[in-house]
Amino acid sequence: MRTDPLRVALLGCGVVGSEVARIMTTHAADLAARVGAPVELAGIAVRRAGRERAGLDPELFTTDAGALVKRDDIDLVVEVIGGIEPARSLILEAMEHGASVVTANKALLAADGATLHAAAERYGVDLYYEASVAGAIPLIRPLRESLAGDKVERVLGIVNGTTNFVLDRMDTTGAGFSEALEEATALGYAEADPTADIEGFDAAAKAAILAGIAFHTRVTADDVYREGITEVTAADIAGAKEMGCVVKLLAICERSRDAATGEERVTARVHPAMVPLAHPLAGVRGAYNAVFVEAEAAGQLMFYGPGAGGAPTASAVLGDLVAVCRNRVAGGRGPGESAYAQLPVSPMGEVVTRYHVSLDVADRAGVLAQVASVFAEHGVSIDTVRQQGRDGEAKLVVVTHRATDAALSATVEELRRMDIVRGVAGIMRVEGE
Incomplete structure (x- = not known):
């Protein structure tokens, strides 16, 4: 059993990296006791040298990340710089030189996780990434280890704090989208460029990672259907309230079966949805995250916290660091990639759910019957209809039973071509029932 110090290289010293370095420095004795050997910070790679960083030895800093990860004395590389390159090259270089890796890089894992896992297997090192999804919430490890003997059927979650804050403010204060986003930016929840958050890219990367682990299948960000929240309106929020729901940006990963062959498949999608107030996810407020897992034996589990x-x-990151260091001390490795199932990923058109459709229509006799006939022609069954009319115009709100996304899309396209339909004011899926 190893007792000499384990040496850690840190790539990046921004908001997350500086906090990792601080905890490693101030809690060194505790970490050593938990690991079974001392854990030392051997070097920190940054883009610009010379900045004073309180509590950290200036000698630790270097701008040559490539040289740092190639050092023979490095046992573990912690990557928190983000992005695809140079992070991918640095991680692969570190593994080739015998270092295990802890990363928070959701974009890289969702784009090319298979390459990283293959390299970890080839060089006999660990790849851990708990911090890539939902921040401090223990989620990756429970899916990868605690539920390894179970069959996960569905993962449904709020995995982006910025969008949850924006939608929550729109719901609770009546703020418009732009106003709520401005507040999120002022409070530091949104980046100066919030595109990755509000357009769903961040959540889609996390959905790919979750689906891959939950269903033992390689899923990339390109496999994930994505819609952001920029088109969510005050009318959508009001419509949700009338149904006893709230609007949330959800990441949904689930098993399904091909209608014709019965073949098992998986789907992964990110989009706004109306969630009934009775569902636990409806009560997730502010910038918090929560993920709801449904498994065959374990039943329903919920993970909640700051994301x-x-x-x-x-x-x-530190949780992964301790786990990897323990593996090194014991002379073993943690779990690697599990992609044995390799289930096909279904296109969005095959996804089955309910829909809330709001139409602006002419206020005259027979309109409702004509609209209903279009839904029926495409096999979309109507659950409820609400109609309000004034001055020759009317608002028609239709809530459907479960139907495929393709059937609903075909219905809406035909409705748009009808003279009696002035416009399709809004379409939103209803989830979590």
Whole structure:
């Protein structure tokens, strides 16, 4: 059993990296006791040298990340710089030189996780990434280890704090989208460029990672259907309230079966949805995250907590660091990639759910019957209809039973071509029932 110090290279010293370095420095004795050997910070790679970083030895810093990960004395590389390159090359270089890797890089894992896993297997090292999804919330490890003997059927979650904050403010204060986003930016929940959050890219990367682990299938960000929240309106929020729902940006990963062959498949999608107030996810407020897991034997599980920020994300990184260091001390490895199932990923058109459709129509006799006939022609069954009319115009709100996304899309396209339909004011899926 190893007792000499384990040496750690840190790539990046921003909000998360600086917090990782601080905890490693101030809690060194505790970490050593938990690992079974001392854990030392051997070097920190940054883009610009010379900045003073309180509490950290200036001698640790270097701008040559490539040289740092190639050092023979490095046992573990912690990557928190983000993005695809140079992170991918640095991680692969570190593994080739015998170092295990802890990363928070959701974009890289969702784009090319297979390459990283293959390299970890080839060189006999660990790849851990708890911090890549939902910050401090223990989620990856429960899916990868605690539920390894179970069959996960569905993962449904709020995995982006920025969008949850924006939608929550729109719901609770009546703020418009732009106003709520402005507030999120002022409070530090949204980046200066919030595109990755509000357009769903961040959540889609996380959905790919979750689906891959849950269903033992390689899923990339390109496999994930994605819609953001920029088109969510006050009318959508009001419509949800009338149904006893709230609007959330959800990441949904689930098993399904091909209608014709019965072949098992998986789907992964990110989009706004109306969630009934009775569902636990409806009560997730502010910038918090929560993930609802449904498994065959375990039943329904929910994981909740802060999903972003320096300290919460650093907590997840340090948890992985301790686990990897323990493996090194014991002379073993943790679990690698499990992609044996390789289930096909269904296109969005095959996804089955309910829909809330709001139409602006002419206020005259027979309109409802004509609209209903279009739904029926495409095999979309109507659950409820609400109609309000004034001055020759009317609002028709239709809530459907479960139908495929393709059937609903075909219905809406035909409705748009009808003279009696002035416009399709809104379409939103209803989930979590």
